[in-house]
Amino acid sequence: MKVLQSKKDIFTIPNLLSVFRMVLAVVMLWVFYSPEVKEKETAIIIILLISGLTDFLDGKIARKFHMVSELGKIIDPIADKLTQGLLLICFMSRYEAMKIVFVLFLIKESFMAAAGIKVVGKTKRNEGAMWYGKVNTAVFYIVMFLLVFFPDIPVSAANILIIISGCFMLLAFVMYARKYSSIMKESEERI
Known part of the structure; x- marks a missing residue:
């Protein structure tokens, strides 16, 4: 490093x-x-x-x-x-459903920070964002732009968009958790 x-x-x-x-x-x-x-x-x-x-x-x-x-x-x-x-x-x-996504965001990012530090500490390398993280980010910003562009969108439509964003966030969380677990397992097997 x-x-x-x-x-x-x-x-x-x-x-x-x-x-x-x-x-x-x-x-x-x-x-x-x-x-x-x-x-x-x-x-x-x-x-x-x-x-x-x-x-x-x-x-x-x-x-x-x-x-x-x-x-x-x-x-x-x-x-x-x-x-x-x-x-x-x-x-x-504005949107009650956003509170759930915010909690998921906090959990995901706290995990990512802790796991990332642990992985970098063990492997001495930072692999950066993976495709599923990039897709999650793209979907997140598309949803946010839609909510900004259409402030009068019906709450039901906004909630559907928010849930979609939350699903992609959860998918990225699970995929990163699997990746970090695999990297740590490989690192321990080399020792």
């Missing part, structure tokens, strides 16, 4: 973009609950589009310009999860 050697390793463009996404997530939460903001949906869509663009760019820049860092591998997913968690908090006030 590469150790950070200088400020140059910390203050990379991709890392700064990840920190910017964290700030955007907090701004989004403020916009959602602020009575001063009149066009909430438009503001949130713009924030999410900028967040998505910077997420895409930080990975591209990191790989193309050899700026991949251990710090970046940590703060990029933190920025993703902060954005997702705060989006869930925003919509919990």
Whole structure:
């Protein structure tokens, strides 16, 4: 595992973009609950589009310009999860079903963090997101965009979308749990 050697390793463009996404997530939460903001949906869509663009760019820049860092591998997913968690908090006030997805999100992400630390500690490698995690993220954002774009959607339709997102989250949780279990078992068999 590469150790950070200088400020140059910390203050990379991709890392700064990840920190910017964290700030955007907090701004989004403020916009959602602020009575001063009149066009909430438009503001949130713009924030999410900028967040998505910077997420895409930080990975591209990191790989193309050899700026991949251990710090970046940590703060990029933190920025993703902060954005997702705060989006869930925003919509919990509108949709009761979102509370269940939020609890699932907390359980899944707590497990992922603990298991990920354990796996990296044992294997000294971070494999990153798997396809099922990426599909879960895509479905999550599609549902969130629909809820933002259509604030007057019937609650029954919103609940169906939320349940679909929750099912993909649960699937990703189960698949990651199996993967981490398999990696740990292989690691122990080598010892």
